[in-house]
C-alpha cells in the first residue's frame with residue numbers, strides 16, 4: 001500500500017475485494033478515506049458485509065470489466081491479486097483508469113508466478129497427488145501461466161491503458177494462515193480459476209483433495225497454522241490531467 005503512494009484523504013476503490021483485506025488496509029492506512037469494494041462473488045460480498053462494520057466502507061457486487069460507476073469518481077483505484085483471474089486485463093485496467101480522477105493513482109499487485117506461488121503450488125501439488133489425471137496435470141500447469149507475468153508486461157499494460165509515470169516494484173509477501181480453514185476457504189469460494197476447479201470436483205475427489213491439503217498444511221506447525229512467503233509485482237500509474245473518462 002505504501003508503494004501506491006495514495007493521497008492522505010479521499011474516496012478509494014478496491015477492485016476484486018475478496019475477503020476485504022485491501023479495503024481494511026486502506027481504512028487503516030489513509031487518514032480520511034472512504035472505500036468501496038467491488039467483487040463478483042456473492043459469498044465474498046456477504047462475508048465482508050457481515051464482518052466489517054465501518055460506515056466508511058461498503059462492498060458491492062461488480063465486475064472489473066464493467067464497473068457500475070461514472071467516470072472520474074475515485075482518488076485512487078487499486079486491485080490486489082486479481083489480474084490473473086480476468087479474461088480481459090487490458091479492459092479492466094482501462095476501466096480502473098476511467099473511474100479514477102485526473103491525477104489519481106491506479107495501482108495493482110500480482111503474484112510473481114515466475115518465482116512460483118507457494119499457496120497455489122501447495123494446492124496443485126495435492127491435486128496431482130490425489131487426482132493425478134492428465135487433465136489435472138494440465139490444469140495445474142496452466143494455473144501458473146498468466147498473461148502479464150513480469151515487470152515488463154505490467155508496465156506495458158499500464159501504459160497502454162493511458163496511465164503515466166508508471167512504476168513497478170518487486171515485493172516479498174509473508175502469508176500467515178491462522179488455521180487450515182483460513183488457507184482452504186479461498187478455494188471453496190470466490191471467482192478464481194483455482195476455486196472453479198475445486199468446485200467442479202466430485203464429492204469423493206473433493207474430500208480426498210481436502211484431506212491431502214490438510215496433511216500438507218498441518219505439517220508445518222502441527223496445528224494448521226502456516227506461513228508461506230511469496231513474491232508479488234506491484235505496479236502503479238497516474239491518470240493524466242485532461243484525459244477523458246469514457247468507457248473502455
Ligand SMILES: C[S@@+](CC[C@H](N)C(=O)[O-])C[C@H]1O[C@@H](n2cnc3c(N)ncnc32)[C@H](O)[C@@H]1O
Pocket residue numbers: 015016017018019020021022038039040041044062063064065079080081082085086190191192
Ligand atoms: C486471489 S483473490 C484476491 C482477493 C483480494 N483482492 C485479496 O487480495 O484478498 C482474486 C479475486 O478476484 C475476484 N475476481 C475474479 N474475477 C473478477 C472480475 N471480473 N472482477 C472483479 N473481481 C474479480 C475473485 O472473486 C477474487 O475475490
